[in-house]
Amino acid sequence: MGFLPVRIQAEGLNNKAGIHILDAGEIGKAAELVNSNGGDWGYVTVPIQADDKDRKKWQQFMDEVARLHVIPIVRIATYPQGEVWAKPNLATVLDFANFLTELNWPVKKRYVVIFNEVNRASEWGGEVNPAEYAQVLSWAQEIFLKRDENFVVLPAGLDAAAPNVAGQMMDEYQFLRKMYQAEPAVFSRLQGWAAHAYPNPDFSGQPGENHRMSIVSYKYELNYVRRLGAGRNLPVFITETGWRKGLISEEQAGKFYKRAFEGPWQDEQVVAITPFLLFAGDGSFVKFSFLDKNLQDTGASLAWKEIKKVAGNPELERKEEEVALTLSATTSFAEASADRPEGQAGAGTEEKVEIETPVGENGFWEKLEGFVGMYVKLIPNWDGNKGGG
Numbered sequence: 001m002g003f004l005p006v007r008i009q010a011e012g013l014n015n016k017a018g019i020h021i022l023d024a025g026e027i028g029k030a031a032e033l034v035n036s037n038g039g040d041w042g043y044v045t046v047p048i049q050a051d052d053k054d055r056k057k058w059q060q061f062m063d064e065v066a067r068l069h070v071i072p073i074v075r076i077a078t079y080p081q082g083e084v085w086a087k088p089n090l091a092t093v094l095d096f097a098n099f100l101t102e103l104n105w106p107v108k109k110r111y112v113v114i115f116n117e118v119n120r121a122s123e124w125g126g127e128v129n130p131a132e133y134a135q136v137l138s139w140a141q142e143i144f145l146k147r148d149e150n151f152v153v154l155p156a157g158l159d160a161a162a163p164n165v166a167g168q169m170m171d172e173y174q175f176l177r178k179m180y181q182a183e184p185a186v187f188s189r190l191q192g193w194a195a196h197a198y199p200n201p202d203f204s205g206q207p208g209e210n211h212r213m214s215i216v217s218y219k220y221e222l223n224y225v226r227r228l229g230a231g232r233n234l235p236v237f238i239t240e241t242g243w244r245k246g247l248i249s250e251e252q253a254g255k256f257y258k259r260a261f262e263g264p265w266q267d268e269q270v271v272a273i274t275p276f277l278l279f280a281g282d283g284s285f286v287k288f289s290f291l292d293k294n295l296q297d298t299g300a301s302l303a304w305k306e307i308k309k310v311a312g313n314p315e316l317e318r319k320e321e322e323v324a325l326t327l328s329a330t331t332s333f334a335e336a337s338a339d340r341p342e343g344q345a346g347a348g349t350e351e352k353v354e355i356e357t358p359v360g361e362n363g364f365w366e367k368l369e370g371f372v373g374m375y376v377k378l379i380p381n382w383d384g385n386k387g388g389g
Helices: 024-034 055-068 090-102 130-147 172-182 217-227 250-262 299-306 320-328 330-337
Strands: 018-020 042-049 070-077 110-114 151-155 193-196 236-240 270-273 351-356 364-367 374-379
Touching (some): 024 042, 024 055, 024 070, 042 055, 070 090, 070 236, 090 110, 110 130, 130 151, 151 193, 193 217, 217 236
Antiparallel strands (some): 364 374
């Protein structure tokens, strides 16, 4: 199977406006924002945690984004473990591949981001390990496309402002180089690029700045990974960006978003821009929130709504009438799903899947939690380059 850059949509028919949400229930407000002022089929980035693979919940989410004409970008995640996010393994990825394959998506292309800011120890079980992440990403590139060739597997957006601090974080270019040293083929298999293009320093830079920690940080990242084997025209998904209010005013933040969208982010390589974050409530991200704690607009959301957008025209997975029928049959769907454990995929048959891994001395069979008849054999000395190239 070849790994080539993905053709997204016909030229001029992509609504790149989007937003990042943290809860599936926020999709209605998200749709109002990304499809405003002439827009249709905007984007939303949403994380799904490994302990939240509830088929009923996430199928209802997919049905709702289909109805509202929103394209989902799913970021897979583990779960908090003390002060850090639990480290995933190859079985974690396989579990997600099976789960996401069984959902009925709204559009043909199924965008999946493989974890988050992995050059920070807090995002990888308390350590920075580019070799491990390269192996996990290589496995994801293989297993997702084996499940469905319409998956578009995107690498984690990296923290572009992270310095080298032993045991805590690693400069993203050093991280990428070490990934390449561990898995030389991983960048040649990229289908697209996920970027966290924040306006640094201090999340308060000017929208016209052009450097490796600016809102066009992805250009520098792409120039680097091209030297490591990546294709020249990878589609770019800015899954996080945003100005932190406080150092700049509400009004100024709105102006900056408008200038960025109408200026640098009109780059043809940029497919989607999903600023972080739609709604923070009273949480730690409140200074980035597009809506206040009462779900009312801020300067950022008003500016995002006022931006002139286009009506996107993605290739649909389901016709409008099929979506309507699905929504009207929600109760029946829930009843049909109730007999399966959450996260179960492919019940009724026994499937043994061999996953090769560099960890451990002996292979062993391990039952995947939440699956019926699904076992995985972990085998030492995995060659992440084989298959899919």
